[in-house]
Every structure is written in structure tokens, then in C-alpha cells.
Amino acid sequence: MTIRKKSSTQKVGVLPEKVKHQFEFLQEELNIYFRNKSLLYQAFTHSSYVNEHRRKLFTDNERLEFLGDAVLELSVSKYLFERYPHMSEGELTKLRASIVCEPSLVIFANELNFGKYVLLGKGEELTGGRERPALLADVFESFIGALYLDQALDSVVEFLERIVFPKVEVGAFSHVMDFKSQLQEMVQQSNNGVLHYEIVDEKGPAHNRTFVSRVLLNDQELGIGRGKSKKEAEQQAAQNAMISLNQSRAKEE
Numbered sequence: 001m002t003i004r005k006k007s008s009t010q011k012v013g014v015l016p017e018k019v020k021h022q023f024e025f026l027q028e029e030l031n032i033y034f035r036n037k038s039l040l041y042q043a044f045t046h047s048s049y050v051n052e053h054r055r056k057l058f059t060d061n062e063r064l065e066f067l068g069d070a071v072l073e074l075s076v077s078k079y080l081f082e083r084y085p086h087m088s089e090g091e092l093t094k095l096r097a098s099i100v101c102e103p104s105l106v107i108f109a110n111e112l113n114f115g116k117y118v119l120l121g122k123g124e125e126l127t128g129g130r131e132r133p134a135l136l137a138d139v140f141e142s143f144i145g146a147l148y149l150d151q152a153l154d155s156v157v158e159f160l161e162r163i164v165f166p167k168v169e170v171g172a173f174s175h176v177m178d179f180k181s182q183l184q185e186m187v188q189q190s191n192n193g194v195l196h197y198e199i200v201d202e203k204g205p206a207h208n209r210t211f212v213s214r215v216l217l218n219d220q221e222l223g224i225g226r227g228k229s230k231k232e233a234e235q236q237a238a239q240n241a242m243i244s245l246n247q248s249r250a251k252e253e
Helices: 017-030 037-043 047-052 062-083 089-100 102-111 122-126 133-163 165-169 179-190 230-252
Strands: 195-203 210-217 220-227
Touching: 017 037, 037 062, 037 133, 047 122, 062 089, 062 133, 062 165, 089 102, 102 133, 133 165, 179 195, 179 230, 195 230, 210 230, 220 230
Parallel strands: none
Antiparallel strands: 195 210, 210 220
């Protein structure tokens, strides 16, 4: 006697063609194409939408958000660990926290227009849910989770290399990154001499000025930085100096 197993395939809600077309456009904009599009749809499905379509068996993005949070933290941790070898554990933790916090995730989501694609219930829509910071941050994490499941960690890292990591490079999180102290520590460890910073140029009108700073070690220029304030320019100069010193040491090894 042959026993037939019941199919484990679960019926899922079918999105309107107009909505599917919007997600096709999103994939083109991101240059990321999901193999399993249901993961993409789920990443943008809010619980309010599920509650209004109970009979269609949609799944909200809360589980993907849980996964995406962990994947994002791991990816950012690895990037910072490799990018800033002279940062202490405490400094790395503080910087990571500023990158993966809700305000930062909202910025990333808004730049990608993620709010436009969220599937919301009518009540949530009417109360401005599409612009709600917590919702946008959750959607960004859900997208990360969906991308990880669909295409593995390398694709997540490639995405972050385009969207998140460049902001770290240009000092968007400089308020928690003290490159001057790190550079000073590097120099002291090597007994290389005395650091000196100087502003070499100021550009633009008073209300929108850009400062150019350089850092010198025993009168030898190590790096140049630019910023909207003298402090920011000096931090950028210190960061570039650290990059230069690390590259020189790598060549010597």
C-alpha cells in the first residue's frame, strides 16, 4: 500500500499585477533581482496589510526583520573589524551602534525610497505609517534578511558596499569616530615623532564653507582631509593618514 504525503506547499496571497510591477521597478533601481520574489514581497509587507487580507494568507516581514538585524550587525562588524584595525573593541562597538541604529537605517531606507513600496493596511496608511521611522528601519532590516535568504551573505555585503559603507568612509559617522586619537596612538606605538595639524585652505561662502586640513609627522605630510568644520577636516586628514600608514606597512611586510 502506497502512502501519499500531503503537500507541504502553503498557499500564499497573490499580489495585484500593479504591485508586482512596482517591485520589478524596485529591483531594476537596485540592480538586484530576487530568485524567490515572494521573499522580496514579504520584506515589504507590514502586519497591518496581513490583518486586512487574512483570507489571502500573506506573511508579514517581522521574521525577516529579526534575521536581517543579525545579518546587518554581522556584516557591519566584519567591515569595521577589517577597515579599522587600530580601533579598540569599545570604539568598534560604538561605531557599529551608530550605523545600525534606527535613525541611520531610516536614512538608508529613505534614500532607496523603500517607504514607497511598503504594503500597508488602510488604517496604517491613513495615520502616516509610510513615513514612520520605526517602520522604515524595520523594512530596511527585512530587506537585508530577504536578500540573505535569497542570495547569501556575499550579496548582502555587495549591497552594503554601495549603500552603507561609503557613508562611513566619508565621515558620516565621524561624531563617534575619533581618528585623531587613533592616529596619535599609532604614532606613539611606533615612536615616530610629533603630529601637527594645520588648515591649508578654506573654500566657499561663510554659510557653506569647506575647510582643508593636513596632518604632518615631523614635517612630513601624512594625509589631507576636507570638512564643513576645522574639526571635521582634521578628523578626515587623520583617517587618510591612517590609511596611508597601513598601506605602507603592508607593503613593507
